Amino acid sequence: MSTALTGTELKLWARVTPLPMPAGHLPFPAQPGAIKLTLSPQCSAGCADKPTYAWDGNLMWGGSYDIDPHEETATATVQWSGGVPDESGKKDSDLSQALAFAPYATFSSLVPETFPTDNSQGFIGNPVYARCDMVYSPAGCVFRDYMPGYVFNTAKTPAAAAHAWLIQAKIRKGAPLTYLPDRRGDTGEHGERNKYGRDPDANRRVICPDGWAAKSGHPDTTPVTDISAGDKSSCDEFTFAASYNSGGMPSDMGGTNQVSSGDKCAQTYATKLSDATWRLYDDERTAAPTWSEVCGRSAMSGWVNSTSMSRFPTFAKELRLIDQDAYFVRTPGFDKCDASKPTIKCDIR
Structure with a gap:
C-alpha cells in the first residue's frame, strides 16, 4: 500500500505466490482449473467506493507449486471518502479516520479430493491500516502505525x-x-x-x-x-x-x-x-x-x-x-x- 501525504488517494498492491504442498499431501494434478482464487481488498470504512484488484492475469493455476509456480500481481486505487467523526470538531480525533484493509479470498478446485476445501473462504492475515485526516491542510493519508x-x-x-x-x-x-x-x-x-x-x-x-x-x-x-x-x-x-x-x-x-x-x-x-x-x-x-x-x-x-x-x-x-x-x-x-x-x-x- 502507498498513501498520499497531501492527497486522498491510496494505492494497493497484491501478489499471490504459490507455496509447496504441506507434508503428507499430494500435488494437485496438472489440469486446468486445479486451483481457482478470488481475492479482493476489503475496506472496513472510509472508502469512497468498494475497491477491486486489477490482476495481471487470471487467478488460476494448472497445478500446485511444483507443477505451476507462476505468480500473479494486482493493483487497486482507493479514494478516501473524506468522512470523519466530526467535521466541525477541533480535536485531532474528530478530524481523522482510520481505514483498514484485509484481503478476502475464496478458493475452489475441480479436484477437491486432493486437498481439503472446508475453509475455502475468509480473510488472509491481519488488516493493514491507513489513516486520513483533515487536521492539516490539504487533507492527506499516512500509515497509521508508522513511527517517523x-x-x-x-x-x-x-x-x-x-x-x-x-x-x-x-x-x-x-x-x-x-x-x-x-x-x-x-x-x-x-x-x-x-x-x-x-x-x-x-x-x-x-x-x-x-x-x-x-x-x-x-x-x-x-x-x-x-x-x-x-x-x-x-x-x-x-x-x-x-x-x-x-x-x-x-x-x-x-x-x-x-x-x-x-x-x-x-x-x-x-x-x-x-x-x-x-x-x-x-x-x-x-x-x-x-x-x-x-x-x-x-x-x-x-x-x-x-x-x-x-x-x-x-x-x-x-x-x-x-x-x-x-x-x-x-x-x-x-x-x-x-x-x-x-x-x-x-x-x-
Missing part, C-alpha cells in the same frame, strides 16, 4: 542534541515519544487539538518555570551573542513539553513521567569552551544524577534551545503527526556513544 523520527541538527545545535541524547539513551532507553499537539493555527485555544485539552505550555511551566534560567540556571551557561545579539540562558526540557512523556504531563491525562517540579529531573548545563567546543556538564550545585530520574532539565543558550526545535512544526505537518502518535528522536553524531556506565563521557563522532 525527528532528527536534531547536531552540527548546528550540539548542546541541545547532547541533552536529548543523554536523557533518551540513559533514562528512556530509546523509547519513542508520544505527541501532544496544541492548537489549530495561531487563533485557536491552546490544547484544543489533544484529547485532554492540555496546553503543552502548562507542562513546560512545571519543569521550566518562567524565569528559571535567569534565576537558577548555572552561571557558566553560555549564550551565543555572536549569533544572536540578545541571546540569554534558557531552560531546555527533555522530553519535550509537547509530549505525553513530559515530566509536567499529569498522569490522569495520560502522562507517563509526572513529577512535581523540574528539580526532580537530571540537571545539566551547556557551556562553550575557549577552543569553541561545546560541553554538556552535570550541574555540580545539585546532587549528581542517579539515572532513576524520569526527565532532564538543562540550562543552555536560548538560541540553541529554540533553533533545535524550529523544524518540529514542519516535521509534524509534513508527516501528519496527530494526537497520541508515537515518534522517535534521533541525534546523529552520538550513535557510537556508550550510555551504559554511571558516568557518561562522549564526543560527537
